[in-house]
Amino acid sequence: MADIADELRRVLKDLKSGKTATPVTIRTFLSWFGMQRRTASNVEYINSQLKAAGVRTVPHYLDIWVDTPITFELTSKHKESTSSSVTPAPTPEQAAEPINDGKSPDDPSFRIGKIESANRPPISVKPTATLQEAITLMLARNFSQLPVMTTDREVKGVISWESIGARNVTKTDGTQAQHFMDEAQEISASASLFAGIKIILDHNYVLIRAADKRIAGIVTSTDITHQFEETSTPFLLLAEIENHLRALISKKLTISDIKNACSEEYLPKEFKSVADLTFGNYIRILENDENWGKLRLQLDRTTFCKELIEVNSIRNDVMHFDPDPLTSENLSTLRNVAKMLDLIRSFGGF
Numbered sequence: 001m002a003d004i005a006d007e008l009r010r011v012l013k014d015l016k017s018g019k020t021a022t023p024v025t026i027r028t029f030l031s032w033f034g035m036q037r038r039t040a041s042n043v044e045y046i047n048s049q050l051k052a053a054g055v056r057t058v059p060h061y062l063d064i065w066v067d068t069p070i071t072f073e074l075t076s077k078h079k080e081s082t083s084s085s086v087t088p089a090p091t092p093e094q095a096a097e098p099i100n101d102g103k104s105p106d107d108p109s110f111r112i113g114k115i116e117s118a119n120r121p122p123i124s125v126k127p128t129a130t131l132q133e134a135i136t137l138m139l140a141r142n143f144s145q146l147p148v149m150t151t152d153r154e155v156k157g158v159i160s161w162e163s164i165g166a167r168n169v170t171k172t173d174g175t176q177a178q179h180f181m182d183e184a185q186e187i188s189a190s191a192s193l194f195a196g197i198k199i200i201l202d203h204n205y206v207l208i209r210a211a212d213k214r215i216a217g218i219v220t221s222t223d224i225t226h227q228f229e230e231t232s233t234p235f236l237l238l239a240e241i242e243n244h245l246r247a248l249i250s251k252k253l254t255i256s257d258i259k260n261a262c263s264e265e266y267l268p269k270e271f272k273s274v275a276d277l278t279f280g281n282y283i284r285i286l287e288n289d290e291n292w293g294k295l296r297l298q299l300d301r302t303t304f305c306k307e308l309i310e311v312n313s314i315r316n317d318v319m320h321f322d323p324d325p326l327t328s329e330n331l332s333t334l335r336n337v338a339k340m341l342d343l344i345r346s347f348g349g350f
Helices: 006-016 026-031 040-053 075-084 092-096 131-141 161-169 193-203 221-252 255-261 279-287 289-295 301-319 328-346
Strands: 055-058 069-074 145-149 155-160 186-188 205-209 215-220
Touching: 006 040, 006 055, 006 069, 040 055, 069 075, 131 145, 131 161, 145 215, 155 161, 155 205, 186 193, 193 205, 193 215, 193 221, 215 221, 221 279, 221 289, 221 301, 221 328, 255 279, 255 289, 279 289, 279 301, 301 328
Parallel strands: 186 205
Antiparallel strands: 055 069, 145 155, 205 215
16 A cells, blocks of 8 residues: 555544544644645645545545544445435425535635635524624624524524614514514525625625535625635735836846846746746846846845745745635745835835
């Protein structure tokens, strides 16, 4: 058998002996392979490990939030159960429902279930809770709305500042949450993020229903703002770093200097200006002793370029649109390098 991770080997041993594998979060599962994120190269390696062990994760470790628990089963057992099972005829209600499981490991869509808040069961109130209880909870937790639920699967409605205000205007009779609630807005965890955003734009929230029919979370307009910030920040920092490097090279070096540092095979076709260069070109240009001297920066060239190499590695991850956010360490690297370049420029370095 190919060399596989020790933890995965223990899982395989348990499964072959008839034991049930202990559930772990996807984050813990990734750590078995010394990884933190589900990048394309990491996923390829993990899949090869799972294939070598003859094991699959349940559910698949992609397309869901990184702190979701998963368990394991033998691939052979899964194939046997699939081939031997007889699928019952669907009821008329089931037949009318659209098929939308969204769980294909090759599915490139960004599912709303990947957002952290979509995997955090919402605080709710019972239909018979007093209006004062609901208001107090909303104020104490800084909520704009609260689901009104009887169980973790049964939603009766949602009470919000808007629904309370509207019913106060019409002098609604009643003192319980159910008298002040609106119809709940919900969507499947496997639905596209963009489908969820449309609902959130109209209602400021959407409840997330998991595959087992539980209400798994609530995504609000604030959550979407945080998601946008998390997604866009690396791109903005990288753009800032590249703009600084482009300005530095443009002002200090000539086209001949660039060509002397980068052989033709490494330069873009029809190279005419610094704007045509890749990030890898920037590093190669600045690693050149003669070019570094022309910059007249009182900095260590090796250390400076080492930081840029790390930025380039992070850039490759970002541009591959991996499903997991950058680590705090990676974000700090981007922020620090951007700050360093901005400082050099502010002092007339370029």
